[in-house]
Amino acid sequence: MRTTDKPAATDERPVLARFPRPARLAGYALLLGFALLYALPFLVQLSTSFKSDPEAASHPLSLLPAAPTAAVFEQLTGSGGGGEGVPFMRWLGNSTLVTVVVTLGRVAFDSAAGYALARLRFRGRALLVAFVVAVMAVPPVVLLIPKFLVLNTLGIFDTYTGMIVPLLFDAAGIFIMKQFFESVPREVEEAARIDGAGVGRTFWYVVLPMSRPALITVTLLSFQGSWNEFTHFLVATQSSDYETLTTGLARFVSGGLGAGTQYPLKLGAALLSTIPVAVLFFCFQRYFIRGANAGAVKE
Amino acid sequence: MPTTATERPAPPPAERRPGPARVPGRSPTRTIRGREGLWGWFFVSPMVLGLGLFLALPILMAAWVSLLDWDGQSNPFTPDADFVGLDNYRSLLAEDGLARTLLATSLRNNAYYVLLTVPLQTALSLTLAIIVNQRMLRGRSMLRTTFYFPSVTSSIAVCTVFLFLFQGSGAVNQLLGWIGVKGPNWFQDSRGVLWVLLDAMGITDGVPGGFLADHRMMGLPFSEWLAGPSVAMCTLILLAVWTTSGTFMLIFLAALQNIPRELEEAAALDGASRRHVLRHVLLPALRPVMFLVTTLGLIATWQVFDQVYVLGQGDPANTTLTPAYLSYSYGFDNAEFGQGAAISFILLAIVLLMTGVQRFLLRERGGRGLSGRGLSGQGPLRQRLAAGAARGAVPAAAKSGPGGKPEHGEGKEAPRAHD
Numbered sequence: 001m002r003t004t005d006k007p008a009a010t011d012e013r014p015v016l017a018r019f020p021r022p023a024r025l026a027g028y029a030l031l032l033g034f035a036l037l038y039a040l041p042f043l044v045q046l047s048t049s050f051k052s053d054p055e056a057a058s059h060p061l062s063l064l065p066a067a068p069t070a071a072v073f074e075q076l077t078g079s080g081g082g083g084e085g086v087p088f089m090r091w092l093g094n095s096t097l098v099t100v101v102v103t104l105g106r107v108a109f110d111s112a113a114g115y116a117l118a119r120l121r122f123r124g125r126a127l128l129v130a131f132v133v134a135v136m137a138v139p140p141v142v143l144l145i146p147k148f149l150v151l152n153t154l155g156i157f158d159t160y161t162g163m164i165v166p167l168l169f170d171a172a173g174i175f176i177m178k179q180f181f182e183s184v185p186r187e188v189e190e191a192a193r194i195d196g197a198g199v200g201r202t203f204w205y206v207v208l209p210m211s212r213p214a215l216i217t218v219t220l221l222s223f224q225g226s227w228n229e230f231t232h233f234l235v236a237t238q239s240s241d242y243e244t245l246t247t248g249l250a251r252f253v254s255g256g257l258g259a260g261t262q263y264p265l266k267l268g269a270a271l272l273s274t275i276p277v278a279v280l281f282f283c284f285q286r287y288f289i290r291g292a293n294a295g296a297v298k299e
Numbered sequence: 300m301p302t303t304a305t306e307r308p309a310p311p312p313a314e315r316r317p318g319p320a321r322v323p324g325r326s327p328t329r330t331i332r333g334r335e336g337l338w339g340w341f342f343v344s345p346m347v348l349g350l351g352l353f354l355a356l357p358i359l360m361a362a363w364v365s366l367l368d369w370d371g372q373s374n375p376f377t378p379d380a381d382f383v384g385l386d387n388y389r390s391l392l393a394e395d396g397l398a399r400t401l402l403a404t405s406l407r408n409n410a411y412y413v414l415l416t417v418p419l420q421t422a423l424s425l426t427l428a429i430i431v432n433q434r435m436l437r438g439r440s441m442l443r444t445t446f447y448f449p450s451v452t453s454s455i456a457v458c459t460v461f462l463f464l465f466q467g468s469g470a471v472n473q474l475l476g477w478i479g480v481k482g483p484n485w486f487q488d489s490r491g492v493l494w495v496l497l498d499a500m501g502i503t504d505g506v507p508g509g510f511l512a513d514h515r516m517m518g519l520p521f522s523e524w525l526a527g528p529s530v531a532m533c534t535l536i537l538l539a540v541w542t543t544s545g546t547f548m549l550i551f552l553a554a555l556q557n558i559p560r561e562l563e564e565a566a567a568l569d570g571a572s573r574r575h576v577l578r579h580v581l582l583p584a585l586r587p588v589m590f591l592v593t594t595l596g597l598i599a600t601w602q603v604f605d606q607v608y609v610l611g612q613g614d615p616a617n618t619t620l621t622p623a624y625l626s627y628s629y630g631f632d633n634a635e636f637g638q639g640a641a642i643s644f645i646l647l648a649i650v651l652l653m654t655g656v657q658r659f660l661l662r663e664r665g666g667r668g669l670s671g672r673g674l675s676g677q678g679p680l681r682q683r684l685a686a687g688a689a690r691g692a693v694p695a696a697a698k699s700g701p702g703g704k705p706e707h708g709e710g711k712e713a714p715r716a717h718d
Contacts, residue, residue: 031430031436031442034427034430034442034446035442035445035446037541038445038446038448038449038541038545039445039448041449041457041460041461041464041541042448042460044460044463044464044470045460045463048463056463057468060463060464060466060468060469060470060473061470061473061474109345109346109349110346112342112343112345112346113342113343113345113346115342116338116339116340116342116343117343120335120336120338120339120342121335121336121339122335122336122337122338122339122340123336125339128343128347131347131350131355132346132350135350135354135355137654138354138358139598139601139602139646139647139650140602141602141604141623141626141643141646142358142602142643142644142646142647142650143354143357143358143361143643144604144623144626144627144630144639144643145361145364145626145627145630145636145639145640145643146357146358146360146361146364146640146643147353147357148630148631148636149357149360149361149364149375149636150352150353150356150357150360153360153374153376165349165353166349166353168345168349169345169346169349169350169353169354171350171354174346198334198338199334199335199338200338203342224451227453228452228453228454228455230453230454230455230605230608231604231605234608234627235627235631245453245455246453246455249455249456249459250455250458250605250608250609253455253458253459253462253609254608254609254610254612263463266459266462266463267459267460267463269459270453270455270456270459270460271456273453273455273456274452274453274456277451277452277453278448278451278452281448281451282444285440285444285447288447288451289443289447289549292447292450292546292549292550293549293550293553
């Protein structure tokens with residue numbers, strides 16, 4: 001009430017924050033509810049992976065396991081005799097291999113192509129920019145059968161090559177890098193050129209070192225994208241040797257095992273497969289957030 | 300928008316160099332440009348090859364295969380391939396039969412999925428963005444992280460969690476039990492929610508028969524077209540809303556932070572209430588972003604696949620079947636790749652149509668909605684959003700020209716604007 005003698009506009013707070021106390025308390029309660037809505041599933045997942053099968057079935061909501069057991073994780077990591085039908089370490093190995101190679105490749109190709117499209121003048125560049133934009137508009141799901149066709153024709157269906165190579169080329173990453181390079185001040189490059197550096201040297205020694213934020217963004221997005229990739233692996237492979245965390249887990253989970261069975265194992269596997277991305281996310285949030293907005297301006 | 304600028308031929312070299320760097324002759328420039336061409340192609344060649352081979356070529360090949368009866372074994376690009384013309388499309392769209400009924404069912408399912416998911420995710424993400432944008436709020440960044448985290452995790456892992464939560468005797472039904480509601484057997488319940496609701500209110504008795512059941516469109520009875528999403532489909536909708544709202548929240552948040560604070564303050568000075576500010580200042584300014592978010596939502600929701608694969612594979616009673624999954628299952632489960640490819644082209648047509656409609660609406664309203672209200676720097680908000688994203692990456696690029704004129708691509712020289 002005392003604030004009324006001053007005009008509201010000089011208040012530092014944005015308009016929506018100027019709620020009376022009870023309203024604000026209610027607001028906080030609502031917020032807590034929202035936050036729980038987003039966090040609770042993960043908490044339930046975490047606690048369930050430490051439960052036994054019967055306990056998970058009878059007390060799905062209790063957040064503290066009555067008799068915590070790490071049996072699931074021993075089974076998954078193989079120290080407890082391997083899970084039947086869950087060669088988790090194999091999936092993990094495949095996912096890691098594919099993700100590392102794809103991420104490295106994407107960073108290299110995206111930055112090179114992005115730089116050329118942003119800065120170098122050559123015949124056909126405008127057309128290529130249009131091509132990249134058009135490719136981003138192609139709905140990935142439409143490509144399921146087409147991809148299989150190409151992999152089959154090239155003879156790389158059900159191989160690591162077939163899993164990795166098509167993922168190396170990613171129009172969105174090229175676009176992010178291109179946008180970034182366009183915002184780099186030209187003077188720096190001009191100076192390098194005048195000092196006698198060629199295009200390659202300028203790119204490698206001058207432009208790339210300046211591009212750390214964009215490179216980190218593309219690296220993280222590539223990592224997350226290929227770690228979580230599902231449909232491509234689903235159509236590019238057949239034998240269980242090539243199963244990744246996503247395809248393996250999907251087959252394991254969607255199989256007709258009946259409700260209520262082995263949920264601690266399923267949730268534990270899902271939990272372990274989430275951890276790398278989760279760790280990166282919590283360490284490098286702002287780069288992920290930047291990526292979300294970069295994805296929004298596909299124009 | 301940057302593309303229009305890049306399509307223009309490069310301005311003469313002399314004009315591009317400010318001040319002392321200007322060289323009268325043309326020959327040194329030309330050699331640099333000449334080598335640039337080679338370097339340019341060297342830099343883009345992997346991308347051209349890759350995108351061409353794994354994105355452009357497949358589409359052409361699939362267009363061909365959609366005209367074949369192909370089982371995935373023989374080589375479809377030899378003369379003895381079984382060419383059937385438009386038969387695949389005909390059986391999907393025009394002829395009575397299983398294929399058409401399945402496609403109609405999947406379209407019906409997906410349409411309900413889109414109709415519910417897109418408005419819900421947009422409303423929820425806008426709400427979250429407005430909450431997280433409150434400067435006074437403590438722990439805003441933690442909230443933002445909490446809301447965004449589901450969008451970052453793998454869809455398969457998240458589906459696994461949902462499978463557990465929504466089981467018949469699972470956590471969700473236990474929660475519902477506390478408030479005296481007996482939850483359904485989510486993943487097994489194929490009843491359309493409309494009939495469930497009408498039944499509960501005593502208006503109908505189960506699924507209506509008579510006229511609605513007897514008359515069909517594309518091989519599907521009217522009662523099924525009207526039934527609404529099945530209970531099982533509702534879990535997919537909840538899942539989609541829950542996982543995508545974080546991403547869209549960030550898009551809204553970026554837009555909110557681009558709205559000049561003076562606008563809010565001016566409105567407050569004029570005595571506008573909070574609700575008025577929200578309705579007459581914030582929402583109109585957000586309209587272009589709203590359209591952007593709904594476009595992205597529309598495109599994504601017509602392609603739902605992972606969740607269908609994990610949660611039901613079309614079951615129960617085909618009520619979670621979607622065109623994307625149907626296409627996959629025709630090809631990889633039944634070895635009818637021709638039919639599967641035809642479905643994916645029908646899906647492509649739908650997505651393109653949706654995008655086209657949204658583009659059209661966006662253009663109409665984006666211009667009028669903002670400039671008509673006299674917002675300062677109305678250069679479409681989308682553009683400022685783009686600038687914001689770029690600014691996040693490079694601080695140096697933050698201030699490029701006054702008000703952001705529509706046509707500033709890379710040709711613009713920063714120094715001139717400052718002097």
